[in-house]
Amino acid sequence: xxxxxxxxxxxxxxxxxxxxxxxxxxxxxxxxxxxxxxxxxxxxxxxxxxxxxxxxxxxxxxxxxxxxxxxxxxxxxxxxxxxxxxxxxxxxxxxxxxxxxxxxxxxxxxxxxxxxxxxxxxxxxxxxxxxxxxxxxxxxxxxxxxxxxxxxxxxxxxxxxxxxxxxxxxxxxxxxxxxxxxxxxxxxxxxxxxxxxxxxxxxxxxxxxxxxxxxxxxxxxxxxxxxxxxxxxxxxxxxxxxxxxxxxxxxxxxxxxxxxxxxxxxxxxxxxxxxxxxxxxxxxxxxxxxxxxxxxxxxxxxxxxxxxxxxxxxxx
Numbered sequence: 051x052x053x054x055x056x057x058x059x060x061x062x063x064x065x066x067x068x069x070x071x072x073x074x075x076x077x078x079x080x081x082x083x084x085x086x087x088x089x090x091x092x093x094x095x096x097x098x099x100x101x102x103x104x105x106x107x108x109x110x111x112x113x114x115x116x117x118x119x120x121x122x123x124x125x126x127x128x129x130x131x132x133x134x135x136x137x138x139x140x141x142x143x144x145x146x147x148x149x150x151x152x153x154x155x156x157x158x159x160x161x162x163x164x165x166x167x168x169x170x171x172x173x174x175x176x177x178x179x180x181x182x183x184x185x186x187x188x189x190x191x192x193x194x195x196x197x198x199x200x201x202x203x204x205x206x207x208x209x210x211x212x213x214x215x216x217x218x219x220x221x222x223x224x225x226x227x228x229x230x231x232x233x234x235x236x237x238x239x240x241x242x243x244x245x246x247x248x249x250x251x252x253x254x255x256x257x258x259x260x261x262x263x264x265x266x267x268x269x270x271x272x273x274x275x276x277x278x279x280x281x282x283x284x285x286x287x288x289x290x291x292x293x294x295x296x297x298x299x300x301x302x303x304x305x306x307x308x309x310x311x312x313x314x315x316x317x318x319x320x321x322x323x324x325x326x327x328x329x330x331x332x333x334x335x336x337x338x339x340x341x342x343x344x345x346x347x348x349x350x351x352x353x354x355x356x357x358x359x360x361x362x363x364x365x366x
Contacts, residue, residue: 054104055087055144062100065143066093069132069150086263087146090153097153099129099260102146106263111147113188114262115139117181117239118151124180126173127258129154154258156250164297167281169256170249171298174241174277175305177259178270181239190242190266194227197329204332212353219325219356226318231311232269240273241265245280271312274302275323278364279355288354290362299366308366317363324359328352 063074072095080088080099087102103111115131119139122130129151131139141148159166189195201220205213226232241248243264250257282295302308308316331349338346 055102055146057143061143062091068134071095098150099153100150102143102148108147111140113186114265115149118262120184121180126177126180129260154250154260156252156257158247159251160246162281164294165254167294167298168301170281171301172305173256175302184239188266190268200329200333207336223322234311235269235271237269240268244277271319275319279323288358313366321359324352324356328356
């Protein structure tokens with residue numbers, strides 16, 4: 051959510067009017083994030099988020115935007131893309147594909163307790179079930195094929211022990227993905243990036259999931275693993291926090307019980323989730339793009355998480 055493309059107030063005002071969202075009163079760039087340009091746009095009708103997509107294409111974007119509309123229609127608290135008079139929800143600003151969504155109430159809970167983790171687990175399971183009949187399909191673009199393409203690019207920046215770990219874990223994940231047990235895992239649309247800063251709370255009440263632009267069709271277990279690797283981890287050490295993890299898993303399984311194969315593969319998918327974000331943070335850190343307000347995340351955090359997941363397997 052850095053600013054790669056500058057948007058003028060007149061451009062934003064024109065878009066808001068075309069979407070029948072009122073008169074623009076304030077436009078403010080959003081710091082943080084590394085993929086898209088984001089602005090808060092306040093109008094006489096309310097608060098919205100304007101996103102310009104820097105990497106995703108016009109062909110890829112309908113999957114994400116219509117997924118949010120599908121989930122919103124099923125009662126999942128997610129941003130709902132605004133349509134113009136012709137019903138279009140994908141727009142163009144400064145030559146870039148763009149979307150406008152309602153700003154969710156609440157704020158991110160960056161120091162979650164077990165009650166917050168339980169709320170995320172419950173809503174994640176509901177989201178998975180609500181998206182099961184979504185009629186569009188697109189792979190997780192940051193899945194295994196991307197890992198295999200990107201690891202050779204980042205390896206030259208690592209010292210020997212890091213490079214050995216990265217090669218070894220990638221080989222392990224390719225082995226897991228080729229297994230019949232993995233192939234049989236339940237799958238459907240996943241968020242794939244549901245970190246603490248992508249969920250809103252009002253006190254202990256979950257008010258929404260947002261930033262669906264890493265979503266894709268993948269195993270639901272991978273989505274759960276990504277959540278466990280952020281919400282239920284000690285940020286200083288990268289180590290597993292059992293009480294928070296138990297709260298999230300129990301709440302998730304109360305809505306959608308895990309299969310025997312999912313239970314067996316949870317340790318491997320926790321490692322997969324850590325590997326995915328270690329690779330992407332290495333890529334963003336060592337090969338950054340220019341952007342106003344861009345601050346790449348430290349890759350060392352997910353190296354620690356991965357080492358912790360290898361050393362201590364989480365079992366159900």
